[in-house]
Amino acid sequence: xxxxxxKTLPVKEAIETRHSIRKYEPTMPKEDLLxxxxxxxxxxxxxxxxxxxxxxxxxxxxxxxxxAAAYGQxxxxxxxxxxxxxSDMEDVMATVEETSHPLYGDEGKTRQRQTFEGSFGGLSVExxxxxxxxxxxxxxxxxxxSARGLGYDTVPMLGFNPAQVKELLGLPEHVQIAxxxxxxxAAEEGKSAHRHTVERITRFA
Amino acid sequence: xxxxxxKTLPVKEAIETRHSIRKYEPTMPKEDLLxxxxxxxxxxxxxxxxxxxxxxxxxxxxxxxxxAAAYGQxxxxxxxxxxxxxSDMEDVMATVEETSHPLYGDEGKTRQRQTFEGSFGGLSVExxxxxxxxxxxxxxxxxxxSARGLGYDTVPMLGFNPAQVKELLGLPEHVQIAxxxxxxxAAEEGKSAHRHTVERITRFA
Numbered sequence: 001x002x003x004x005x006x007k008t009l010p011v012k013e014a015i016e017t018r019h020s021i022r023k024y025e026p027t028m029p030k031e032d033l034l035x036x037x038x039x040x041x042x043x044x045x046x047x048x049x050x051x052x053x054x055x056x057x058x059x060x061x062x063x064x065x066x067x068a069a070a071y072g073q074x075x076x077x078x079x080x081x082x083x084x085x086x087s088d089m090e091d092v093m094a095t096v097e098e099t100s101h102p103l104y105g106d107e108g109k110t111r112q113r114q115t116f117e118g119s120f121g122g123l124s125v126e127x128x129x130x131x132x133x134x135x136x137x138x139x140x141x142x143x144x145x146s147a148r149g150l151g152y153d154t155v156p157m158l159g160f161n162p163a164q165v166k167e168l169l170g171l172p173e174h175v176q177i178a179x180x181x182x183x184x185x186a187a188e189e190g191k192s193a194h195r196h197t198v199e200r201i202t203r204f205a
Numbered sequence: 206x207x208x209x210x211x212k213t214l215p216v217k218e219a220i221e222t223r224h225s226i227r228k229y230e231p232t233m234p235k236e237d238l239l240x241x242x243x244x245x246x247x248x249x250x251x252x253x254x255x256x257x258x259x260x261x262x263x264x265x266x267x268x269x270x271x272x273a274a275a276y277g278q279x280x281x282x283x284x285x286x287x288x289x290x291x292s293d294m295e296d297v298m299a300t301v302e303e304t305s306h307p308l309y310g311d312e313g314k315t316r317q318r319q320t321f322e323g324s325f326g327g328l329s330v331e332x333x334x335x336x337x338x339x340x341x342x343x344x345x346x347x348x349x350x351s352a353r354g355l356g357y358d359t360v361p362m363l364g365f366n367p368a369q370v371k372e373l374l375g376l377p378e379h380v381q382i383a384x385x386x387x388x389x390x391a392a393e394e395g396k397s398a399h400r401h402t403v404e405r406i407t408r409f410a
Contacts, residue, residue: 039220055410
């Protein structure tokens with residue numbers, strides 16, 4: 001299937017045409033993948049914490065292994081790339097000065113350190129990992145729309161064994177995987193999902 | 206400040222021009238707000254659970270009270286609307302048949318019920334609330350980009366007293382608030398945040 005979208009899909013159209021895709025054309029330009037990652041990295045996070053991290057799976061043998069850890073779901077081997085979107089709040093805590101705007105100099109770095117020690121220092125590793133995972137899910141949404149905006153498709157996957165995937169990728173136990181996100185040019189039509197109406201889920205006050 | 210954007214901002218530009226805005230013009234058309242909510246409601250969720258719910262604060266007196274519960278942050282009273290983005294997984298559990306595609310009929314509803322009892326029935330209310338909150342954060346990202354795509358701005362807020370906000374809005378204790386999201390036409394310039402490079406947060410494997 002030839003994808004005929006231009007590279008300037010408006011947000012509204014990107015959202016309306018985004019469907020989960022499980023069959024992909026075998027390749028996509030790596031520069032487009034990097035642009036998707038760059039746009040995803042611009043998602044906001046509270047305190048500018050930026051706990052989201054990516055492993056991009058491109059090696060065919062590794063894809064097979066991760067597919068097995070995802071109960072054999074073939075979209076992982078079909079897609080040219082699978083982005084493992086995870087959060088590493090311990091990396092944030094260890095290097096939090098990096099997230100302070102250079103404009104604020106050393107004072108900014110000190111303040112950022114104090115903010116994080118005050119807000120997260122008293123939490124357990126698991127508690128702050130739960131928080132970081134919420135922030136990685138914002139990034140996940142940005143990645144899906146960035147891909148669609150550039151004419152690509154994705155499918156967010158939660159059906160996998162996290163411990164096995166972490167082991168395959170050499171990720172530490174404390175990280176949380178928000179989703180596996182295969183990405184590429186669609187080779188099938190997507191289906192519209194059934195959604196609540198706005199009225200069903202909204203109240204004015 | 207006059208916002209001169211057309212109503213067709215591409216995803217890339219929406220992401221690149223999205224900054225946290227804390228001063229707003231006093232009004233925006235309600236139809237645009239409803240369109241932002243509609244686009245947000247199209248965000249994907251695992252199992253099509255759709256736990257995200259919205260309370261839109263428009264009443265000036267209520268805005269003042271919620272501002273007080275958010276430590277006096279003035280963006281809540283400045284913005285024409287503040288969307289309280291929360292998740293209610295207990296509502297999902299009680300009414301999960303609604304999330305089955307009508308195409309699949311009664312059998313689909315039964316299957317959806319079984320899926321949810323199997324995946325979430327054994328979890329505590331708090332555990333499944335944590336999960337639902339991750340899904341509401343995907344919606345939060347979609348809302349911010351939908352607003353930007355239509356020429357509006359937002360600021361995701363986590364700095365508030367959740368118990369107080371729930372009480373003011375009559376929300377049950379078990380729900381989790383992903384963020385307060387003031388929305389409107391910007392009346393100030395936004396600032397670019399300092400972000401990690403893609404190289405810093407990405408590994409290929």
